[in-house]
Amino acid sequence: MPKHFIKLKSEKTICGNCKEEFTGGGYVNHCPHCLWSKHVDEDIPGDRKSTCLGLMKPIKVITGKREKISIKHYCQKCGKEMLNKISPNDNMEEIIKLSTKHDKHGNI
Numbered sequence: 336m337p338k339h340f341i342k343l344k345s346e347k348t349i350c351g352n353c354k355e356e357f358t359g360g361g362y363v364n365h366c367p368h369c370l371w372s373k374h375v376d377e378d379i380p381g382d383r384k385s386t387c388l389g390l391m392k393p394i395k396v397i398t399g400k401r402e403k404i405s406i407k408h409y410c411q412k413c414g415k416e417m418l419n420k421i422s423p424n425d426n427m428e429e430i431i432k433l434s435t436k437h438d439k440h441g442n443i
C-alpha cells in the first residue's frame with residue numbers, strides 16, 4: 336500500500352455535541368470529552384475529503400489486535416460509519432460506557 340502524505344496539523348475545534356473546545360488534527364477528530372466526531376474524512380482517517388460535516392455519534396468500541404482500541408462512529412446525517420483510533424486524552428469512562436452498549440446505533 337502506498338504511503339499517504341497527510342499533513343498532521345492541529346486544529347482547534349468546538350465539539351458539535353457537548354460544545355467543549357478541543358484540539359484535534361491529523362487522525363484525531365473526535366471530542367475527548369464525549370467522543371462524538373464530525374464527518375470530515377471520506378475514505379481514510381485524516382483525508383478531510385468529506386463535504387458532509389454531519390455529527391458522528393460514537394456507537395461502538397472495538398478492540399483489535401494487541402488491545403488496540405477503536406471507536407466506531409456513525410454519521411447522523413448520511414449514515415456513514417467510520418473507525419477512529421482512540422487517543423490518550425479520551426475520556427476513559429465514556430469509552431467504557433460505550434463498550435458495554437451492543438445496539439447497532441448505540442441505543443440502550
Ligand SMILES: [Zn+2]
Nearest residue numbers: 350353366369
Ligand atoms: Zn464533545
Ligand SMILES: [Zn+2]
Nearest residue numbers: 374387410413
Ligand atoms: Zn456524513
